Amino acid sequence: MLALRKYDIYVYTVLILLLLLLPIVAPRWIEFLVIIALVYAIMVLGLIPLSGLGGLITFGNGAFMALSAYTIGLAVRHLGLGSLAPILIPALVIPVITALLISLVVLRTRYVFFALATLAFTMLLYTLLLKLYFYTGGTDGLHIPNLSLLKGVLDLKVRDRVLGDAYTSYYLTVIAFALVLFATQRLVNSPFALSLATLRDNERRAKMIGISPLTTYSLAFAYSALTAGLAGILYALSVGHIDPGLAYWAGPSAKVVFIAVLGGFSIPGCVLASFLYIVVETYALKYLSYYWQFMMGSILLIILLTSPKGLLGLPEAFIKIRNLKTYLSLRR
Amino acid sequence: MDVDEGTITCITGPNGAGKTTLFKTIMGLHIPYHGSIIFYGEDITVKPARYRVMKGMAMSPDYRGIYANLTVKDNILLPLMALGVPRSVREERLAEILKVFPELSTLLDRSGTQTSGGQQKMIAIARALILKPKLLLLDEPFEGLALPVQRRLQNILMEIRDRMRCTLLIAEPSISPLKGLCDHIFKIDRGVVYRG
Amino acid sequence: MVIEVKTLTIIIVNALVYTAILSLIAVGLNLILGVLRVLNLAHGIIMALGAYVALSLTTLALERVGSIGPSLLQGALIIIVLFLSGLLGGLLFAVITGYLMVRKLVYYEAIYVLLVTYSIMLIMEDVIKFVWGPKGYVIHGIYPLFGTVEIAGITYPGYYFILLATAFIVIASTYIFVDYTSIGKIVKAVASDRETAVMLGVRADMAYFIAFAIGCVLTGIGGAFTAPLLTLQPGFSLEFLLLAFIVVVITGLGEIRGIPIVAFIISLLRATTATYLPELEMAIPFLLMMLVLAFRPQGLFGGR
Numbered sequence: 096m097l098a099l100r101k102y103d104i105y106v107y108t109v110l111i112l113l114l115l116l117l118p119i120v121a122p123r124w125i126e127f128l129v130i131i132a133l134v135y136a137i138m139v140l141g142l143i144p145l146s147g148l149g150g151l152i153t154f155g156n157g158a159f160m161a162l163s164a165y166t167i168g169l170a171v172r173h174l175g176l177g178s179l180a181p182i183l184i185p186a187l188v189i190p191v192i193t194a195l196l197i198s199l200v201v202l203r204t205r206y207v208f209f210a211l212a213t214l215a216f217t218m219l220l221y222t223l224l225l226k227l228y229f230y231t232g233g234t235d236g237l238h239i240p241n242l243s244l245l246k247g248v249l250d251l252k253v254r255d256r257v258l259g260d261a262y263t264s265y266y267l268t269v270i271a272f273a274l275v276l277f278a279t280q281r282l283v284n285s286p287f288a289l290s291l292a293t294l295r296d297n298e299r300r301a302k303m304i305g306i307s308p309l310t311t312y313s314l315a316f317a318y319s320a321l322t323a324g325l326a327g328i329l330y331a332l333s334v335g336h337i338d339p340g341l342a343y344w345a346g347p348s349a350k351v352v353f354i355a356v357l358g359g360f361s362i363p364g365c366v367l368a369s370f371l372y373i374v375v376e377t378y379a380l381k382y383l384s385y386y387w388q389f390m391m392g393s394i395l396l397i398i399l400l401t402s403p404k405g406l407l408g409l410p411e412a413f414i415k416i417r418n419l420k421t422y423l424s425l426r427r
Numbered sequence: 428m429d430v431d432e433g434t435i436t437c438i439t440g441p442n443g444a445g446k447t448t449l450f451k452t453i454m455g456l457h458i459p460y461h462g463s464i465i466f467y468g469e470d471i472t473v474k475p476a477r478y479r480v481m482k483g484m485a486m487s488p489d490y491r492g493i494y495a496n497l498t499v500k501d502n503i504l505l506p507l508m509a510l511g512v513p514r515s516v517r518e519e520r521l522a523e524i525l526k527v528f529p530e531l532s533t534l535l536d537r538s539g540t541q542t543s544g545g546q547q548k549m550i551a552i553a554r555a556l557i558l559k560p561k562l563l564l565l566d567e568p569f570e571g572l573a574l575p576v577q578r579r580l581q582n583i584l585m586e587i588r589d590r591m592r593c594t595l596l597i598a599e600p601s602i603s604p605l606k607g608l609c610d611h612i613f614k615i616d617r618g619v620v621y622r623g
Numbered sequence: 624m625v626i627e628v629k630t631l632t633i634i635i636v637n638a639l640v641y642t643a644i645l646s647l648i649a650v651g652l653n654l655i656l657g658v659l660r661v662l663n664l665a666h667g668i669i670m671a672l673g674a675y676v677a678l679s680l681t682t683l684a685l686e687r688v689g690s691i692g693p694s695l696l697q698g699a700l701i702i703i704v705l706f707l708s709g710l711l712g713g714l715l716f717a718v719i720t721g722y723l724m725v726r727k728l729v730y731y732e733a734i735y736v737l738l739v740t741y742s743i744m745l746i747m748e749d750v751i752k753f754v755w756g757p758k759g760y761v762i763h764g765i766y767p768l769f770g771t772v773e774i775a776g777i778t779y780p781g782y783y784f785i786l787l788a789t790a791f792i793v794i795a796s797t798y799i800f801v802d803y804t805s806i807g808k809i810v811k812a813v814a815s816d817r818e819t820a821v822m823l824g825v826r827a828d829m830a831y832f833i834a835f836a837i838g839c840v841l842t843g844i845g846g847a848f849t850a851p852l853l854t855l856q857p858g859f860s861l862e863f864l865l866l867a868f869i870v871v872v873i874t875g876l877g878e879i880r881g882i883p884i885v886a887f888i889i890s891l892l893r894a895t896t897a898t899y900l901p902e903l904e905m906a907i908p909f910l911l912m913m914l915v916l917a918f919r920p921q922g923l924f925g926g927r
Contacts, residue, residue: 152734200917207662210737211872212916218865219909226901345744349664353738386753392745399739456822480824492819496811505812508805509825554823 111273118261133272134326136369138351140279141322145315147360150295152210157348158217159190159323161341164331168237180245194320198313224339236338239331253332264333435595437605440615446598454486455479483561491547495540502539565597569604632775634894641890643790646883647845649870654838657877658814665744667864669716673846677708685764705847713843717836759856869912875922
C-alpha cells in the first residue's frame with residue numbers, strides 16, 4: 096500500500112514546484128485555501144504512522160496544534176514577542192514533549208480507549224484554555240500580529256506580500272509541507288514502519304521479537320504531535336487569530352481523523368483528501384453558512400455509505416492504477 | 428467426508444492441522460472458499476450458524492466459552508433462549524440434561540466461571556446437548572480432563588449416541604481418549620482429511 | 624474556609640439531581656459502548672433530541688392540561704409526557720441511525736462506524752437548529768405543578784425529587800431487564816463473547832439493536848427530564864455528554880452497576896469545584912478519566 100516507488104519523488108517534486116509557482120497565476124483567495132489545505136495535510140500526514148500503520152486513532156491533534164499556536168500567542172501577549180525565530184523551537188518542542196509525557200498515561204490503552212483518552216486530553220486542554228481567560232483570552236482567543244521572521248536580521252514579516260503577491264507564510268507553509276511529505280515518505284518505508292505494522296497485527300508477538308510497544312507508539316505519537324505543532328504555527332501565522340476551538344474535539348482533531356480515513360492513510364490519498372475536504376468545507380460554509388454542518392455531514396455520510404468495506408473509493412482508485420501497471424506487466 | 432447418522436465419528440490429527448477450522452466451517456462460523464456441506468440432503472454451505480442450529484446442529488468449542496457474566500444455569504440455557512423456547516420447555520430440558528450431567532445440578536447458581544475447567548467443559552457440552560441436536564460437534568472435549576472424568580465423559584457420549592439418536596463428531600489431537608469410543612475414524616493433517 | 628451546612632446541602636442536592644440525569648445518560652452510553660464497542664460521537668444529539676421533543680410536547684400539554692384539575696394530576700400527566708418524549712426522541716434516533724449503523728457494524732471496521740456517527744452528529748445538530756431554532760428556550764409552568772420542598776432552610780423545587788424518583792425507577796428497571804430477562808442475558812452474552820454466542824444460535828445483530836435502542840431511549844429520557852431544568856439551546860448537551868463518557872470509562876465498559884455511584888462522585892466533585900474553583904470545573908473529571916484509563920482500564924467496577 097505504501098511502497099516507495101522511484102517516480103513518487105518526481106511526482107512530489109513537481110507538486111511542490113507547482114505550489115511554489117501557484118501564486119503567480121492564482122487570486123488571493125485560492126492562496127488562502129491552499130494554505131489551510133496544506134496545514135491540514137501536514138497534520139494528516141503526521142497521522143499516518145500512528146493511526147494508519149499502528150492502528151491507533153487519536154483525537155489529540157487539535158490539542159497539539161493549540162499548544163504550539165498558543166505558545167506563540169501567549170509569547171506575543173505576555174512577553175512582547177516580535178519575531179518568529181526565537182519562538183519557533185519552543186513552539187515545536189512543547190507539543191512533542193507533551194506528547195511524550197502523556198504517552199506514559201495514554202499509551203497504556205488501545206483502540207477505543209486510546210481514542211477516548213486522547214479525546215479527554217484535548218478536551219481537558221480546551222476547557223483550560225477556555226476557563227483561564229485572563230491568561231489565554233478565553234473565547235475571544237488571541238490575536239497573532241504580523242511577526243517578522245527575525246527582527247533586526249530579516250525584517251520580512253509573515254503576512255507581507257512577497258513573490259506573486261502571496262504571503263511569506265504561504266511559502267513557509269509550502270516548504271514545511273515539502274519537508275513533512277518527504278519525512279513521512281521516508282518514515283513509512285523505514286523499519287520503524289514495519290515495527291508499527293507488526294504491533295498493529297499482533298502486539299504480543301511483536302513484543303516477543305523485541306519491539307517495545309511503548310517506545311514505538313510514543314515515537315509515532317510524538318511525530319503526530321510534531322506535525323500538528325508545525326501546523327499550529329503555520330495556522331497562527333497565516334490566519335492571525337487563534338481560539339480554544341482548535342483543541343475542541345470536533346474541530347481539527349476529528350476533521351483530521353476523518354480526512355485521514357478518507358485518504359485511506361496513504362500519502363497521496365491523504366494529501367488529495369485534505370484538499371478536497373477543505374474545498375468542500377469552504378464552499379459549504381460559503382453557500383450554506385448557517386447549515387454548513389448539515390451539508391458536510393451529508394456529503395461525508397454519502398461517501399461513507401457508498402464506499403466499499405471501510406476503505407474509500409479514492410485510495411482504491413489510486414491503488415488500482417498502480418496495480419494496473421504491475422498487473423499488466425505480470426500478465427505476460 | 429461422509430458422516431453416518433447415529434455414529435460416533437472421530438477426527439484426529441496434530442495441532443494446527445485444521446480440526447477447529449473444519450468444525451467452524453461445518454457449524455457456520457466460517458464460510459469455505461471451495462466445497463460444500465450437505466446436511467440431511469440440504470446444502471447449507473453458506474447458511475448462517477443460527478440456521479444450522481435450528482436445523483439440528485450444535486457445537487462445543489475447543490476453548491470453553493463459558494460466560495462469566497451469566498450463571499451456570501443461564502449458560503446452559505442460552506441456546507434455548509436464543510431460539511425463543513418458552514420457559515416451561517426450558518426448565519424441562521434442563522431437568523433432562525441434569526440427568527445426564529448430575530454433577531452440574533449443585534453448580535447451577537454459581538457464576539459461569541466459578542467452576543473448574545473440567546466442569547466448564549461439561550457445561551459447554553450440556554449447553555450444546557440441550558438443543559437435542561441431530562449432530563453434535565465436540566472440539567477437543569477431553570482436553571484437560573482427569574482420567575476418571577474422561578472415562579465418565581466417554582460413557583456419557585456413548586449414552587448420547589444410543590439414547591438420543593444423536594450423531595457425534597469429535598475432534599481430538601490424540602487418539603487415546605477415543606479408544607473404544609469411535610465407530611469411524613478420520614485423520615486430518617495439514618488440512619487434508621482421509622480415512623483412518 | 625468554613626463549610627456551612629447550608630452550602631453543603633445545596634451542593635449535595637444539586638449533585639444528586641445532576642447524578643440522576645448523568646446516570647441515565649451514562650447507562651445508555653454504557654449499553655451502546657459496552658455492547659457494540661462503538662464510540663458513538665452522536666450520543667449528545669440523542670439527549671438533545673429527547674430534550675427538544677420534550678420541549679415541544681410539554682408546551683402543547685401545558686396548554687391543554689391547565690383545565691383538568693388538581694395540580695398533582697396535571698403533574699402526573701406532565702411526567703408521562705416527558706417520559707414519552709424521551710422515549711420518542713430516543714427511538715427516533717435509534718431507528719433512523721441504528722439500522723444504518725448496527726448492521727454495518729457487524730461487518731465493517733469500528734473506525735468506519737465511528738465516522739458514520741460523526742457525520743450523523745454534524746447532520747443532526749443542524750437539523751435540530753433548523754426545527755427548533757438557535758434561541759434558548761425555557762419551559763415555564765412545570766415547576767409550579769410540583770410544589771416545593773424545604774431542606775435545611777433552602778427551598779427546592781418539588782420537580783427535583785420527581786426527577787430523582789423517575790431516574791431511580793428507570794435505571795432499576797434496566798438492571799432488572801439486563802439481569803433477569805432472556806433478552807437481557809443474550810445481550811450480556813453477545814457483549815462478552817460474540818462468536819460463541821453466534822455459535823449457539825444467537826442473533827447478534829438483534830442483540831446489538833436492542834442494546835442500542837435501549838441505550839438511546841435511556842439517553843432520550845435523560846434529556847427529556849433535563850428540559851425543565853435549564854435553558855435549551857444548541858450545544859447544551861455537550862457537558863453532559865463529556866461527563867457521561869467519563870463516568871462510563873471510570874465505571875468500566877459493560878458494567879452498569881457502578882454507574883450511579885461514579886456519577887454521584889463526579890457530580891459531587893463538579894458541584895464542589897463549581898463553588899470554590901470554577902476554572903477547574905471540567906478539568907478534574909477529565910484528569911480522573913485519564914488516570915483511570917491509565918491505571919485501571921477496565922474501570923473501577925470492571926472485572927475482566
